[in-house]
Amino acid sequence: MREQSSPAAVCERLVGLQAQWPKPPFVGIWSRLAAFEREQLCRLVRSRKLVRGTMMRGTLHLMTASDYRRLRPAIQPMLSRGLQSLLTSRGTRLDTERLVTEARAFLVAGPRTFEEIRQHLLGLHPKTDERAMGFAVRMSLPLVMVPTDATWGYPAIAAFAEAEDWLGQPLADEEALPELLMRYFAAFGPASVSDAQAWSGLQGLRAVVDALRPRLRTFRDERGRELFDVPDGPRPSGDSPAPVRFIAEYDNLLLGHEDRRRIVADAHRARVYLPGLRVAATFLIDGFVGGTWRLETKRGVATLSLNAFGTLPKATRAALEREGESLAAFLEPEATPAVRILKEEEVAR
Helix, strand or coil: CCECCCHHHHHHHCCCEECCCCCHHHHHHHHHECCCCHHHHHHHHHCCCEEEEECHHHCEEEEEHHHHHHHHHHHHHHHHHHHHHHHHHHCCCCCHHHHHHHHHHHHCCCCECHHHHHHHHHHHCCCCCHHHHHHHHHHHCCEEECCCCCCCCCCCCCCEEEHHHHHCCCCCCCCCHHHHHHHHHHHHCCECHHHHHHHHCCCCCHHHHHHHHHHCEEEECCCCCEEEECCCCCCCCCCCCCCCEEECCCCHHHCCCCCHHHCCCHHHHHHHEEHHHEECCEEEECCEEEEEEEEEEECCEEEEEEEECCCCCHHHHHHHHHHHHHHHHHHCCCCEEEEEECCHHHHHC
């Protein structure tokens, strides 16, 4: 059942929604909440109660402003490591501290797109790799995207503002890594240390988790791996009903664990986790990925095309069609919703 809650509460529970593109968080919240309307989320980003910025795994997330302020410092070691890895691979050396100071000064006058930031830095350092300089700023200076009145809250090419200026408050300076891990286990537990590292992008978390043992429950999975969870975390039985659900590209469900067999069969991984670190839009059947979907609007009809990974029972097809029509109507409210379950030869084309 969908929850009677708020978009902000969903973002808080999941420690942010993956938001590489503007639209997926809307689908993620629609799939989780009852009576969710697009404008609810747009109001929250425009009022600065939710922000979109670089967080776990160095990717964009939509999260509450308070969580961003508290937790952003905890992931800085991972961002710095990612930056150093890129610079080493390119054989490039940068004065990152200087670049951050220059970018910060450039942003004083107002939000800027990254193209503008890169061009500004290139003007100051004409013989330096502009992409590397832009990446250094992105990974070192806490920035948030600036929302507009665009349909999905943000334009395709958004401007960025320094997070502390945008929020009117400084980022937290206390140690937030234990809180980040407790929040992870509350959202995704039971999970292993390796799962937590894959989700966050951070390394060397074993000692931190060991220190948290008195606050956690432990389990063993079928392979004997130690799993951790918060004491009062929900742990439904394996035969608990799980209605069909449509999941957006990059959804947290598909990126929350290193062990992805808990939601995607090995035989289907290549159809879900795509080249270029892309993650397909999928649908769930009994809590597992049962196929992928895409939406196409032509001549006033919004058609949700489903590529199932196997034969669908009649009742499952009917449930997918009902849920799919509702999703198509949510995404394209001015169009007539339709659902089409593709045959294998259509998928191949």
